[in-house]
Structures are given as C-alpha cells and as structure tokens.
Amino acid sequence: MDERTALGLLGDRLSAAGDDAAVLDGQVVTTDMLHDRTDFPDGTTRYTAGWRAVGASLSDVAAMGADATAAVAVYAAPAFDEAELADFVDGASEVCAAVGAEYVGGDLDHHDEFTVATTALGDADEPVRRSGAEPGDAVCVTGTLGRSGAALRLFDRGGPGDIERANDLFRFEPRVAAGRALAGRATAMMDSSDGLARSLHQLAEASGCGFAVESPLPIDPVVDEVAADADDRLELGAFFGEDFELVCTVPEEALSAVRADVSVELTRIGAVVESGVTIDGESLPDRGYTH
Amino acid sequence: MDERTALGLLGDRLSAAGDDAAVLDGQVVTTDMLHDRTDFPDGTTRYTAGWRAVGASLSDVAAMGADATAAVAVYAAPAFDEAELADFVDGASEVCAAVGAEYVGGDLDHHDEFTVATTALGDADEPVRRSGAEPGDAVCVTGTLGRSGAALRLFDRGGPGDIERANDLFRFEPRVAAGRALAGRATAMMDSSDGLARSLHQLAEASGCGFAVESPLPIDPVVDEVAADADDRLELGAFFGEDFELVCTVPEEALSAVRADVSVELTRIGAVVESGVTIDGESLPDRGYTH
Numbered sequence: 001m002d003e004r005t006a007l008g009l010l011g012d013r014l015s016a017a018g019d020d021a022a023v024l025d026g027q028v029v030t031t032d033m034l035h036d037r038t039d040f041p042d043g044t045t046r047y048t049a050g051w052r053a054v055g056a057s058l059s060d061v062a063a064m065g066a067d068a069t070a071a072v073a074v075y076a077a078p079a080f081d082e083a084e085l086a087d088f089v090d091g092a093s094e095v096c097a098a099v100g101a102e103y104v105g106g107d108l109d110h111h112d113e114f115t116v117a118t119t120a121l122g123d124a125d126e127p128v129r130r131s132g133a134e135p136g137d138a139v140c141v142t143g144t145l146g147r148s149g150a151a152l153r154l155f156d157r158g159g160p161g162d163i164e165r166a167n168d169l170f171r172f173e174p175r176v177a178a179g180r181a182l183a184g185r186a187t188a189m190m191d192s193s194d195g196l197a198r199s200l201h202q203l204a205e206a207s208g209c210g211f212a213v214e215s216p217l218p219i220d221p222v223v224d225e226v227a228a229d230a231d232d233r234l235e236l237g238a239f240f241g242e243d244f245e246l247v248c249t250v251p252e253e254a255l256s257a258v259r260a261d262v263s264v265e266l267t268r269i270g271a272v273v274e275s276g277v278t279i280d281g282e283s284l285p286d287r288g289y290t291h
Numbered sequence: 292m293d294e295r296t297a298l299g300l301l302g303d304r305l306s307a308a309g310d311d312a313a314v315l316d317g318q319v320v321t322t323d324m325l326h327d328r329t330d331f332p333d334g335t336t337r338y339t340a341g342w343r344a345v346g347a348s349l350s351d352v353a354a355m356g357a358d359a360t361a362a363v364a365v366y367a368a369p370a371f372d373e374a375e376l377a378d379f380v381d382g383a384s385e386v387c388a389a390v391g392a393e394y395v396g397g398d399l400d401h402h403d404e405f406t407v408a409t410t411a412l413g414d415a416d417e418p419v420r421r422s423g424a425e426p427g428d429a430v431c432v433t434g435t436l437g438r439s440g441a442a443l444r445l446f447d448r449g450g451p452g453d454i455e456r457a458n459d460l461f462r463f464e465p466r467v468a469a470g471r472a473l474a475g476r477a478t479a480m481m482d483s484s485d486g487l488a489r490s491l492h493q494l495a496e497a498s499g500c501g502f503a504v505e506s507p508l509p510i511d512p513v514v515d516e517v518a519a520d521a522d523d524r525l526e527l528g529a530f531f532g533e534d535f536e537l538v539c540t541v542p543e544e545a546l547s548a549v550r551a552d553v554s555v556e557l558t559r560i561g562a563v564v565e566s567g568v569t570i571d572g573e574s575l576p577d578r579g580y581t582h
Contacts, residue, residue, distance in 0.1 A: 002371070024361050024395055029395060079292075107323050111404075112403075113402075113403070115324075117322065
C-alpha cells in the first residue's frame with residue numbers, strides 16, 4: 001500500500017482527517033515527521049532543521065486559513081549535543097515568532113537517525129478546506145516556487161557559499177498571514193509541500209474539478225541558477241515540492257481585493273475548470289514529492 | 292549530554308516547558324515519540340502500539356489535571372500494511388474514546404524503524420504542576436505499579452497466552468478522570484512513566500522537598516507471577532516505569548474527600564518531608580526508565 005492509499009484509508013476512518021490539518025471545535029491541529037535521510041541534506045544546520053521542521057507544520061496551519069498559536073517538537077537523535085540542541089530550539093522558536101506563534105517545547109528521544117516530529121496548533125474561525133473550488137474561480141499561488149529544489153542542488157554542489165545559501169532557502173516563512181487574509185474568501189486551499197502539480201491534483205480530487213494552468217509560473221530566480229534546462233526548471237518549480245507556498249482558489253471577482261490584503265505576492269496561475277489538470281493546454285502529470 | 296541534562300536545557304530556554312505538558316492559555320499540549328526497539332517488544336500488536344503510544348501522551352495530559360480533548364499521531368514504518376495501519380488507528384481511537392477525547396488523525400512517514408510520534412491536547416482550568424508539594428502532604432499513587440515491567444517479561448517468555456496477556460497489560464487506561472478529580476486539590480502531580488522512584492525524585496526537585504515512602508507499595512499481583520525474588524519485584528514495581536499511573540501529593544486533610552471522587556484506587560504511599568527520598572527509612576535511588 002503506498003502512502004496516498006494509506007492516507008486515504010486514514011481519511012475514511014477518521015472524520016477530522018483528510019485535509020492539511022484536522023479541525024476540532026474551531027481549532028486546527030497538524031503533525032508531521034521529518035528525518036535526516038530524506039529531509040535534511042548534508043550541510044543542513046540544526047538551526048535550519050528546527051526552523052524548517054516546525055515551519056512545515058505551521059504551513060499546514062496556514063493552509064487552513066488559521067491563526068497559528070503554538071508548536072511542539074520531538075527531537076530524536078543518536079546523541080544530544082548541547083550546541084546542536086540549542087540551535088534547533090532557536091530555529092524552532094524563531095519560525096514560531098515569525099508567524100506570531102509560541103514554541104512551547106516538546107520531548108527528546110534517542111534514535112539512530114536524526115528525526116523530528118512536529119505538531120502545530122491554530123485557531124480557525126473559518127477553516128478553508130481543499131474541497132470548495134468551483135469552475136470559474138481563479139487558481140493562485142503565494143510567493144515563488146522551486147526554492148527548496150534549488151536549495152537541494154546547492155547542498156549537493158557544496159561550492160563556496162552554497163551551503164549557507166541553501167540553508168537560507170530552506171528557512172521559508174510559513175504563509176500564516178496570507179492564509180488568514182484568504183480565510184473566508186478562498187474557496188479551497190492547501191500548501192504546496194507535495195509540489196504544485198500534485199497539490200493541484202489533490203485540490204481537483206477533493207473539489208471534484210479540474211485546473212487549466214498557464215505559464216509562466218512564478219518560479220523563483222534562484223532556480224535559473226541551478227537548472228540544467230527548461231525541463232529541469234519546470235521540474236524544480238512545479239514538481240519537486242517542499243516549497244510550503246499556498247495554492248488556493250479565489251472567485252475572480254474577489255481577486256483584486258484579496259490581493260490587496262495579502263502581503264506576499266499572490267500570482268494567478270490559471271482557472272478552475274470542470275475536469276482535467278493542464279498546463280498551457282497539455283496534461284500536467286500527477287507526480288511530485290512523496291513524503 | 293544525557294537526556295535529563297538536555298531536557299533541563301529545554302526547560303531553561305522555554306518558559307512553557309519543564310512539566311508533563313506545556314501550558315498555554317488554559318490548554319495543555321504534550322508530545323512524545325515511541326519506537327520499535329525500545330518501546331514495542333516483539334509480539335506487540337499494532338492495535339496495542341496505537342493504544343499505548345497515544346495513551347502515553349494522554350497520560351501526560353492527565354498528569355496536568357487536564358481534560359483530554361484530542362490526539363494526533365505520526366505513523367512511520369518501512370512499509371504500510373493496510374491491516375496493521377487500520378489496527379493502529381483502531382487502538383489510537385479507542386484509547387482516546389476511553390478518556391473522552393477524539394483521535395483526529397495525523398500523518399504517515401517512511402522510516403526504517405517503526406516509530407510513532409504522538410501529541411495530545413487538553414483543557415486545563417487548574418493545571419497541576421510538579422512544583423507545589425509541601426511537607427506534610429500525603430504522597431499517593433493511582434492504580435497499581437509494575438504492569439509494564441511484567442508485560443515485558445511475558446513478551447520475553449512468549450509461552451502460551453503470554454503474548455496476549457502482555458498486550459493486555461500494555462494497554463493501560465490513561466488516568467484522565469482521576470487527574471480531573473485531583474485538579475485543584477493535588478499540590479503536585481506527574482505520571483509514573485519514568486518509574487515511581489524517578490518520578491518522586493523529579494517531584495522532589497521541582498517542589499524543593501523530599502519524600503518518606505513506606506512499603507507495601509501497590510505493586511500489581513501480576514508482578515509476583517514473573518518476579519524472581521523480592522528485589523526483582525521492587526525493581527519492576529518501583530524502578531522499571533512505563534506504568535502511566537499518577538503520582539501526586541495531596542494535603543492530608545483533603546485525602547479522604549479526594550479518594551471518594553477518584554474512581555480508581557488512590558494509595559497513600561507516604562508523606563512529603565523536607566528533603567531526601569526514602570523508602571522505609573532507606574534512600575530510594577534516583578534511577579529508572581530513561582526514554
């Protein structure tokens with residue numbers, strides 16, 4: 001059973017599951033696990049790891065249109081180094097502070113592989129689900145795409161300054177403020193952690209619709225520095241994922257007012273259609289990052 | 292740096308940390324990680340694993356005197372087997388239902404070692420800390436001690452029926468109802484997950500007091516079936532830990548009224564004193580389960 005099938009099974013059994021976060025009495029809660037081999041390339045500092053791991057859960061809170069309130073983490077490692085642990089806590093605390101939440105601690109565990117499990121909480125007066133997109137709505141994405149994919153290339157390259165830049169790119173700002181501005185106005189929303197293409201397919205499945213996306217996508221300029229060619233650029237920008245931007249649908253007539261209230265760039269990349277997920281008229285494959 | 296030192300560092304840096312759960316605006320949140328090698332002996336079913344992992348976090352909520360509301364878990368395994376995952380979700384859901392909380396789902400992750408990260412939430416109008424014990428208070432423990440240690444012996448022995456009994460013993464009921472009845476009346480409380488001895492030392496340190504404990508301790512009868520001798524019986528009952536009972540201090544004059552409201556047995560095992568942790572007048576070592 002692959003992970004998507006397994007997640008579907010969870011969604012079928014648990015009424016609160018199946019979105020970026022579970023909703024319970026006006027509160028959202030979401031949990032995630034990241035680990036060394038798949039999520040923290042060689043060169044990732046513990047400060048960046050703390051920021052990114054907690055940020056991933058805060059991004060799920062943002063994707064519900066919720067106000068992030070608190071986060072906790074389990075830090076599991078083969079051994080506890082004081083400086084590394086302090087750096088992790090600093091990164092975790094600062095990403096919380098960046099979105100107005102509080103990092104309230106967590107637990108430690110011994111584990112062969114460095115592993116972090118994070119949970120974030122938020123208050124949602126109007127939680128935005130994945131299921132409300134309607135044909136005719138605009139489909140939009142916050143910020144730029146491809147930063148994490150580009151970071152991975154920089155970690156691999158490891159030239160002068162590459163590791164530091166890669167760490168910078170890895171420390172994304174969760175889009176909590178944008179999510180709040182979109183609450184009550186976006187018809188459907190999720191984060192792009194699985195990549196834009198897969199996110200669109202997931203929104204399409206949850207909403208029973210399709211998407212007609214048009215280039216150019218808001219791919220980050222850093223991708224041009226590391227991409228081998230145009231195909232590779234699209235791979236990093238639309239499929240790689242781990243970018244933690246918001247992908248949302250907004251009624252066309254509300255778009256300009258929403259844009260004015262969202263402090264980060266909100267790019268219209270296309271429209272909701274009846275069925276099919278396409279880019280420039282061609283099928284956009286349902287593939288991307290599998291966590 | 293050992294785990295206790297590292298946890299101390301976390302407590303120093305984070306104002307909300309340092310107790311069984313973090314407290315934030317009348318809510319408690321706690322997170323924990325369990326994994327195959329140290330927490331789930333061979334023979335542990337996925338149903339028991341789901342129950343026990345989520346139960347461990349619900350126990351931390353109980354130890355704050357809070358009302359458990361919800362739990363989430365990350366289920367990380369080398370592969371996802373549908374029946375195993377369904378059993379895990381059933382166990383997680385049923386331990387939540389047993390204490391009036393809701394299991395609202397979580398996430399999946401690929402990991403070489405079966406690993407579960409759980410987070411539980413609760414509402415606390417009067418959170419009970421570890422720090423309020425006063426000389427003269429009675430020190431009490433809920434239920435019986437040594438069940439998890441005995442279960443481990445049964446898992447090891449693996450005779451006819453042993454594995455099933457061990458699984459039964461492993462599925463403890465988190466003491467949420469007892470914790471609620473103790474809120475506002477216990478002066479200090481924590482759970483016995485690190486073992487009674489270590490729990491007493493931690494309460495002593497947080498409260499700046501000591502404990503004079505007297506035998507007999509409420510050691511579960513199942514311990515007598517597996518213990519080699521009296522020393523081994525005390526080892527399983529007082530040091531092994533992982534029992535998830537509540538260890539609390541209660542003013543002597545309030546004890547009989549509290550007992551009447553706590554549905555589980557609440558055994559007075561001694562008194563709070565100025566300093567030192569003793570059993571029958573002899574020093575009780577500060578050792579136990581290190582997570």
